[in-house]
Amino acid sequence: MHGNQQPQQYGYAPSHPHTVIVQKRGGGCLRAVLIGAAVLAVLVVAGTLLGRGGGTSTGSGGTTTAQATDTSDQADKPVETDKPVEAEKPGIGDTVKDGKFSFKVTKVETGVKRVGGEYVGSDAQGQYVLVHITVKNIGDEAQLFSDSSQKLIDVKNREYDTDSGAAALNLKNSNAFLNTINPGNTVRGILLFDVPTSFKSKAVELHDSPFSDGVEVSLR
Structure with missing residues (x-):
């Protein structure tokens, strides 16, 4: 170096x-x-x-299982309804009972303008409804049947009285006016109602006396 x-x-x-x-x-x-x-x-x-x-749990498996469980629980519960189911009411041709009488409505006529003959009769204010019935005494003693105890009911639940005077004068084949029926006997009668032309019938309410509860027969 x-x-x-x-x-x-x-x-x-x-x-x-x-x-x-x-x-x-x-x-x-x-x-x-x-x-x-x-x-x-x-x-x-x-x-x-x-x-x-x-x-x-957010997995699809967990959700599916929970839904299945809920469905099973609901299936076990009885079905609840808001309104009770009403039994079907008796109608034309059915036999019903009230007190000492049994009744059967056999026919209903509507839209009748006049009852009686050409010279002696009655004209309806609106229209006549004629309810043909048979009445049987099912009791142990005589019972008075009166058409004035019977009621006609429309679809609005309004009650109509019989036209007893027109029935007594002009319905010669009817035994519904103040007729005493002995035990076991049956009579045929016609209940006469004077109602508006717009009347829509719902039922007839039949009584063995003015004080009985009565029984409804559907006319619909």
Whole structure:
């Protein structure tokens, strides 16, 4: 070598073994710590999400099972209705009873304008409704049957009285006016009602006396 001539470089610097080793170890540990922290954070988040999912089932399987259970519970419950089912009321041709009498409505005539003959008769204010009935005494003693105890009912539940005077004068074949019936006997009568032309019948209410509860026969 000459005087101040520098030593020739061969492509590497003087090494410091201890310093290099410390830097490599320190960097590896830091990365390991960071990676470990990241993995731990992911596990914590995943565990939280799984925990929430277990608390409130949102899977289709869980929902389907709950619905099936609810349907089964509802199937076991009796069906409730707001209104009780009413028994069908007796109608024309049916035999009904009230007190000592049994009744049967055999026919109903509507729209009759006049009853009686050409010279002696009665004209309806609106129209006459004629309810043909048979009455039987099913009691143990005589009972008076009166047409004035019977009621005609329209679709608005309004009650109409018989026209007893017109019936007594003009319905010669009727025994419905103040007729005493002995036990076991049957009579035929016609109940005569004077009602408006717009009248729509619902039922006739039949009584063995003015004080009995009566029984309804549907005319519809």
